[in-house]
Amino acid sequence: MKQLAQEISARFSELGVEIPIEDVEERLDKMINKFKVPREEARRSVVNYFLKSYNIKRNEFYTGQSESPLINISDVDDGKWANIRGKIVQLWDNTHESISQVGLIGDETGTIKFTIWESAGVSSVEEGKSYLLKNVVVNEWNGKFQLNVNKSSSIEFLDEEIEVGNATVEFKGAMVDIQSGSGLIKRCPECNRALTKGACMEHGKVDGVYDLRIKAVMDDGSSIQDAILKRDLVEGITGMTLESAITLAADALDQGVVLEKMKDSLVGRYYDVKGSRVDRYLIVESISPTFTYDASELDELIAAAEVI
Numbered sequence: 001m002k003q004l005a006q007e008i009s010a011r012f013s014e015l016g017v018e019i020p021i022e023d024v025e026e027r028l029d030k031m032i033n034k035f036k037v038p039r040e041e042a043r044r045s046v047v048n049y050f051l052k053s054y055n056i057k058r059n060e061f062y063t064g065q066s067e068s069p070l071i072n073i074s075d076v077d078d079g080k081w082a083n084i085r086g087k088i089v090q091l092w093d094n095t096h097e098s099i100s101q102v103g104l105i106g107d108e109t110g111t112i113k114f115t116i117w118e119s120a121g122v123s124s125v126e127e128g129k130s131y132l133l134k135n136v137v138v139n140e141w142n143g144k145f146q147l148n149v150n151k152s153s154s155i156e157f158l159d160e161e162i163e164v165g166n167a168t169v170e171f172k173g174a175m176v177d178i179q180s181g182s183g184l185i186k187r188c189p190e191c192n193r194a195l196t197k198g199a200c201m202e203h204g205k206v207d208g209v210y211d212l213r214i215k216a217v218m219d220d221g222s223s224i225q226d227a228i229l230k231r232d233l234v235e236g237i238t239g240m241t242l243e244s245a246i247t248l249a250a251d252a253l254d255q256g257v258v259l260e261k262m263k264d265s266l267v268g269r270y271y272d273v274k275g276s277r278v279d280r281y282l283i284v285e286s287i288s289p290t291f292t293y294d295a296s297e298l299d300e301l302i303a304a305a306e307v308i
Contacts, residue, residue, distance in 0.1 A: 001025060001028050001029060001032065002021075002025060004028060004039070004043060005021050005024040005025035005028055006021055008024050008043065008046060008047060008050075009021045009024050011061065012050060012054075012056075012061075015056060015060060015061065017050075017054050017056065019050055024046060024050075027045075027046045027049065028042055028043070028046055031045055031046065038139060038141060039078070039139040039140065043137070044150060047061065058151065068081040068082050068083045068134065068135050068136075069082060069083065070082075070083040070084075070085060071083070071084070072107060072108070072109040072110075073086065073105075073106065073107050073109050073110045073111065073112045074109035074110045075109070076112065076138045076145050076147070077138060077145075078138060078139060078140045078145065080137070080138050081135055081136070081137055081138075082136060082137075082138060082147075083132060083133065083134045083135065083136070084105065084107070084112075084132070084133045084136060084147060085107060085130070085131075085132050085133075085158065085162065086105040086106050086107040086130065086131065086133070086162060086164075087105065087106055087107070087128070087129070087130045087131075087161075087162040087164050088103060088104070088105055088125050088126060088127050088128065088129055088130075088131065089103070089104040089105060089106045089111055089127070089164055089276075089283070090103050090104040090127065090228075090278070090283055091103040091125075091126075091127050091191070091192055091193060092104075093181060093193070093194050093196075094193070094201060097118070098117060098118050098119070099115055099116070099117060099118060100116040100117060100118045100120065100122075100124070100201075101115075101116040101124060101125060101191070101193075102114070102115045102116070103125075103127075104278050104283070105131075105133070105147070106162075106164035106165070107162055107164065107165070108162070108163055108164070108165045109165055110165055111164065111276060111278060112145055112146060112147055113144070113146040113147070113278060114133070114136070114146065114147040114148075114149065115146065115147070115148050115149065116149040116155075117148065117149060117150050117151075119150065119151055120149050120150050120151055120153055121151070122149060122153065122154060122155045123155060124190070124191040125155065125191075126191060126192055127192050129157065129158075130157075130158040130159075130160055130161065130162045131155050131156060131157055131158055132155070132156040132158055133147065133149060133153065133155055134153060134154045134155070134156065135152050135153045135154065136148060136149050136150075136153050137150065137153075168274050168275065168276065168285070169274065169275060169276060169277045169282060170272065170273070170274045171218055171220065171225045171227070171272075171273050171274075171282060172220060172270070172271070172272045172273075172290055173218045173219050173220030173221065173225070173270065173271070174218065174219050174220075174268060174269065174270050174271075175216050175217070175218055175266050175267055175268070175269060175270075175271055176217050176218070176219045176224075176267065176268070177216070177217040177267065178214055178215065178216055178217075178259065178262055178263050178266065178267060179215040179216070179217065179226075180215075180259075181194065181213070181215055182213055182214045182215045182216075182259055182262065183212070183213070183214075183245075183255070183256070183258040183259030183262055184210060184211075184212060184242075184245045184246065184249050184255050184258040184259070185210070185211055185212070185213055186198070186208030186209060186210055186211070187208055187209050187210075187211050188200035188203055188206050188208065188209075189206060189207070189208070189209050190203050190206070191203065194211075194213070195208045210242060210245075210246055211231055211242070212230075212231040212234040212235065212240075212242050212245060212258075213228070213229065213230065213231065213234065214227075214228070214229040214233075214234050214262065214266075215227075215228055216228075216229065216266075218271070218273065218282075225282055226280050226281050226282065227273055227275070227281065227282040227283075227284050228281050228282070228283055228284060229284045229287065230284075233284055233285075233286070233287055234262075236287075237266065237271075237287055238261075238262055238265060238266065240258070240261070240262070245258045248261070269289065270289065270290040270291065271287050271288065271289055271290060272287070272288050272289075272290050273286070273287045274286045274287075
């Protein structure tokens with residue numbers, strides 16, 4: 001916190017305003033430790049307070065600063081400004097009105113969560129495309145680093161393919177639940193967000209595009225793991241194509257029948273899933289049953305057990 005206070009005080013000093021570092025540190029301490037505000041939000045609030053107090057325009061504070069360094073995701077550090085070049089691996093559902101988009105970005109060295117705040121006023125990003133995130137702030141939340149895109153940040157589209165490096169995580173256990181927001185869903189054709197009651201957080205009421213998704217809960221007997229499966233894996237593990245799911249829902253006049261059918265065929269069965277872990281989610285890249293059996297052989301085993 002002291003380092004952050006020094007950075008803020010030093011920047012105001014460059015603008016000809018001398019603010020005692022103790023004053024900055026006191027306000028940061030109150031925001032972070034008393035009110036439990038995330039580090040970057042606390043920084044923004046404290047900076048805004050002093051900008052208003054000394055009648056300094058925001059653009060004067062943020063422009064003219066030295067360019068943030070372009071660094072690899074594996075090299076990010078808490079409280080630092082950075083430029084990140086990466087590919088949008090995953091966009092997650094978001095219902096918080098102050099957040100524009102949230103998801104996962106990756107480069108050759110790994111992946112990291114990013115949050116684009118509504119107040120940033122930047123263009124939306126799309127899954128599978130590459131971008132340069134400029135002047136983003138790294139902070140630590142629940143023991144993990146994440147990127148924040150705010151008013152001082154910008155996003156540039158990169159017409160290139162970036163290979164994403166991930167440390168693969170394996171989890172074996174029973175699928176004990178499939179959560180709401182799974183099954184046959186609709187996504188915004190503009191930003192690929194999952195729609196909520198036919199509306200996109202950014203683009204409002206839209207004619208959504210159908211997709212398949214499973215948000216599963218896995219249990220290995222000692223721990224729980226939330227896992228997200230995309231369309232190709234859903235089709236492979238359920239044998240249900242997107243087209244057949246749409247037909248099933250249309251015949252029943254109920255989109256929920258697709259989710260119920262998935263639960264009937266998957267919940268209670270054991271699977272081996274592999275992918276990259278981000279926060280509490282495992283972004284699944286492969287899934288397979290951990291064992292299979294022949295029904296007739298099972299009947300014989302049951303019969304033999306009854307005899308014994």
